[in-house]
Amino acid sequence: MKTLGKALMLLALSSAIPAAYAQTTTDPTAFAGGADVQAQTRAMLAEMKPDQGFMWRPLVRDGARVAAIEIWKKPGRPAVHPAEAEYAIVLEGTGTLISGGTLADPTTRNPGLVDGSRIEGGTPRTLGPGDVILVPAGVPHWFGITGERLVLLGIKLPGAK
Structure with missing residues (x-):
């Protein structure tokens, strides 16, 4: 021994x-230290094309559960993830979250994503570093960018089956 x-x-x-x-x-x-998060964010920013509005890359993963760095330089389309809750922590930048309400003109892109043209009746919130967000499965949400970029640690959690 x-x-x-x-x-x-x-x-x-x-x-x-x-x-x-x-x-x-x-x-x-699964573990990623602060230096890992910063290094991945820097690498992603270096890889993004000038006109690219969004990049997503897993940081740690356990099967269907994943925590990823999300970099938003342009707003995307409002979305719903029917079977996944989404947690996010704002790492850097500023923006707006609109969540709740009803997704207008919904289009199913794949089983995990429905997007639309806008959110009707949602609640707007100003976002900045350190803010924590929880969007339950099935809730419309949209991220607007008010500065150069919005960097999130996004965590997708599958709903109960």
């Missing part, structure tokens, strides 16, 4: 992984 413990400690030290983590090899946790 002492030999196994020493081997795990050596492995942990040699690979820069904390010893406590090396001993917990069944940990299913």
Whole structure:
């Protein structure tokens, strides 16, 4: 047992992984540190074309559950995700969220996305860094951009089946 413990400690030290983590090899946790979030955001901004209004890229994932960086430079179409709740945290930039109400002229793009021309009767909210948003499954929502961009950590959670 002492030999196994020493081997795990050596492995942990040699690979820069904390010893406590090396001993917990069944940990299913997906993790991205602040530096990872910033690096991915910088890489995405560098890849975006000048006329590109939106980019989405997963940061951590567990099957259907995903947390992704979303960069909005132009507003998209109002949308509904029928079977997914959407949490978002504003990382940088400013914008507007309109949510609730009724989606006008709905078009089903795929089973997970219905978009429309506008939201009628929604509630507008001003967005800035640190704001936290929860849009339940089936609720229309739209993001407007008031500055250069709006960067979100968007988290999609599938609804109960």
